Amino acid sequence: MYRTHTCGELRIENKNETVTLAGWVQTVRKFGAITFVDIRDRYGITQLLFGEELNKQLDENPLGREFVLQATGIVNERSNKNKNIATGDVEINIQSFKILNKSEVPPFTIQDDTDGGDDLRMKYRFLDLRRNAVKRNLELRYAVNRSARNYLHENNFMDIETPFLIKSTPEGARDFVVPSRMNAGQFYALPQSPQTFKQLLMVSGYDRYYQIVKCFRDEDLRADRQPEFTQIDCEMSFVEQEDILNMFEGLIKRIFKDVKGIDYTEKVERMSWEEAMWQYGNDKPDIRFGMKICNLKFPQYIFPTKENISSLIESEFAVFNDAETVVAIAVPGCSEYSRKQTDELIEWVKRPQIGMKGLAFIKCNNDGTYKSSFDKFFTEEKLKAIATAAHAQQGDLILILAGTEERTRKAMSELRLEMGKRLGLRKENEFKLLWVLDFPLFEFALEDQDGGGAGRWVARHHPFTSPKPSDIHIMINNNPKVEDLDKYLEHPYANIKANAYDMVLNGNEIGGGSIRIFQRELQEKMFAALGMDKEEYQHKFGFLLGAFEYGAPPHGGIAFGFDRLCSILGGSESIRDFIAFPKNNSGRDVMLDAPSEINTKQFDELQIKLNLK
């Protein structure tokens, strides 16, 4: 061993001990005949004192930043204690030292606030990983990993490894494929998730399975996506939805406790998908703050029997009258926004990312009066009625968007989040969990999404999700075919709800799952509903249908996005900061320079060749 202690270990109690440390030179500070060197390792920083004699050796063998140093000396009490670091009471009076390895001057500083840009830090990721900020992220990641494993172990879950070289069954996202040399002309696929395997394990009787496992999707990348990502993947048998919700909110609470020291004792809130979409404008609401969306104009096919409050906005005002959807939020305490401030908000919603034509507002003044941007069409009484409907208080600013349903709802969701952020309501250290339930089983693909053709139903979650028991008859008794594409929302399939659930944390989906279909007939019906003929689903999923014939138990599960979960717990927007060796937006590892060309022998052995366009 090159050391007796780590650089984070020595305390005043070690005074007068002879110790050997090894680590990286963080700083060298020369004061006349003596030199102070801060030496750093994974555990901390310790100050080394090189006295007069050793100083001469230092002159002959000068230390530079990031040199690897081994030094032996006696632990002394420091006269000038540093309360900011754990070893700050001591320093080591060095008696001998050895430079274990030299270092070039790093291309950026190894500090929390580094001067290195993204590209440089990715190319030299091995140096970036030395920075405390990155190290803390990986330590948090490991703590989450450890905590999850402990909880699942204590609850009788078994880690069972599923294969990585599997069968390509393109459905939804694209597979990465791997040419087989031994079976020329054929390909393996890398798993998008261990979904079918964990279901097979349930059929096999392993009633509580988990894995923290890499998954692969060949999709065009956005900033927060990686071609390979990690899931906490779980499945249980003999359970209903309620059992799964309880088990896995327990998991997240345990992680809060172990990793963040937070006792999350309150009940996890629950909300139907429909509530989420109408009250928050999206399916993963940030419920750290209210500001719920009030729908001033309900589409009749969603709320056919709901009391029609659309009359509130009936007027000569064409913007409201002609719009498919009119939605409002009451922003607390902002009634005194200046013209400049409201103009800025109007510009904000007009940006292409939001894409609205304008923004109407009502100021609910503290004196009880109302003032709107559309006063000439509305009496104050009418404004008051709208304010009441929107649950606005005196002092609030009501923001109103009107337009086509999907875009308007989405824009209002963004606006709500933006106002929450501006008002400091999205606190970094507050964590609010939410279950979103009762998702639709199907979505309608007006355009082709994955080569399965346009104008057909696609599985919102995946093809193994079971419908609500009460909705199974709708699925069985109706032909999935949609005759009039414009009216797909009126097809009975649009109303089938799934036994599916998402866990949302501070406005981010961190996990999702479902109770699965476990009967062959229903699974076949599902494949057929998705437009597969018997030959296709037998080819792709015959093994699962086969397994369902030999005593498949009722089962369900969930998968958490491990990278995302870590990034939220770490207070970061970017999952990349929580991955040791991430890829860039082109799917490249710039440090390795991968992917790269392969050689002729490899092509020959695999019996493939390039076919570049």
Next chain:
Amino acid sequence: MYRTHTCGELRIENKNETVTLAGWVQTVRKFGAITFVDIRDRYGITQLLFGEELNKQLDENPLGREFVLQATGIVNERSNKNKNIATGDVEINIQSFKILNKSEVPPFTIQDDTDGGDDLRMKYRFLDLRRNAVKRNLELRYAVNRSARNYLHENNFMDIETPFLIKSTPEGARDFVVPSRMNAGQFYALPQSPQTFKQLLMVSGYDRYYQIVKCFRDEDLRADRQPEFTQIDCEMSFVEQEDILNMFEGLIKRIFKDVKGIDYTEKVERMSWEEAMWQYGNDKPDIRFGMKICNLKFPQYIFPTKENISSLIESEFAVFNDAETVVAIAVPGCSEYSRKQTDELIEWVKRPQIGMKGLAFIKCNNDGTYKSSFDKFFTEEKLKAIATAAHAQQGDLILILAGTEERTRKAMSELRLEMGKRLGLRKENEFKLLWVLDFPLFEFALEDQDGGGAGRWVARHHPFTSPKPSDIHIMINNNPKVEDLDKYLEHPYANIKANAYDMVLNGNEIGGGSIRIFQRELQEKMFAALGMDKEEYQHKFGFLLGAFEYGAPPHGGIAFGFDRLCSILGGSESIRDFIAFPKNNSGRDVMLDAPSEINTKQFDELQIKLNLK
């Protein structure tokens, strides 16, 4: 929840409780008006009693093997207790039941001794996994996983995930490659091991890393190889070989304790590679028994100064005289083998798998006399001298093989293991660990192994293994070029020893590792010695060489073959029994029917096509 208890949980203490169980029907036994059903889940088996009334319902809804059943009833004490199962004191007097799912008759019985052949069991792996024998294997695997993680965690190791989509650097085994859609014409490779990444993590200062991780090698498969396999992969900084040996024999001892309940308190034996090769005939000796190999003729280039005992076998006997190598073992207590028995041994060594031309023997009779199969060439005195050299006792049977060195040594190793097995010396429940040390750094490839050309040095472990410090000068001061291929053993490189170590358990290599090179210059020298020019090693490993310029610490590590370790602990020859979803010898998953064809769209997007011969 479909159940209140598992099928392994109920005891006499639960008497009179109303419980609900769910599981699989193991057996149905009808006795007149009542029926006994054994219901099974992951945790055990419980006997259900269906009384007269429910029997009628059973007649209408008959249960079959492997049906999924939910049943509610009252816990009763059994009159006829079954001491063989944990729940054997009780039975459940069923009040109501529900068939949750039916099952076809399974293609083989779900029992320890199943009637299913290998192929059938692989095709229906989800049923095979229900068998107790297989379940115990996966439970053992999880226990090993858990134990290893706990030990490594307690010793400050951090689990850090390394990427799966990396760069192809064919060197040694073949890479599996993955065409990149976003970078058309380029390929990722799947990692053969996280070797370079864990070294980068050491450069980054994460001084204790581990991962239980899938690795991939596209090699022609033998019975005990899988294209994807799992490693316990570890690396440490600021350590010497001794530190690593101590840390990781600690790991294996902990696993013995946690998984097998064995206190392995004795010191782990150590042996040099040369000792292993000459005393046991291979580099992974089974030291549960002695029967060491005695070399009656030493090659002078290995033991140039050793006392020459070859004179012992000098005679007119051409078989010995003309042979490159003559080796003997003393088999204890077998001097009274009959002619039939010795003839059978002769046939055994003549089998093509062993490939020897014959077998000579000396019986060391209990009366002190000697009798050999080559009596006409040797006096009894000479036989006695050989027996002394071979450390034979009265009553032993000395077996002697003669021939070319490599084949003879290998054959004697096999014969020794066979005799050990026949004499019951390889006890299944005895575990003997061994470190094999001081491996040669290089092997000489007389034939091309991996496209790097013939007649060159290849790394015995891998190109990142450091030479023994005392041998570094041999590497630096000699040209690697071998002028006379027949005399490669006389080249100085043949004598360079590596800082490498293998852990051997009962004759199986379960782990191997090395202290790594951490200086750029030495690493470049190594690549050059392996026949790579600067362009090649810069292209393949430039990132690592670059990292070595920024303060690389001394480091080393080890990787354990997780599948193999589990199979040995489980007392099985086959790693496949310890993998949930293994592949067959053609690399196929017969359950999934993978690999398989991919579709035109996939080829188009990847811009590749088949080029079948």
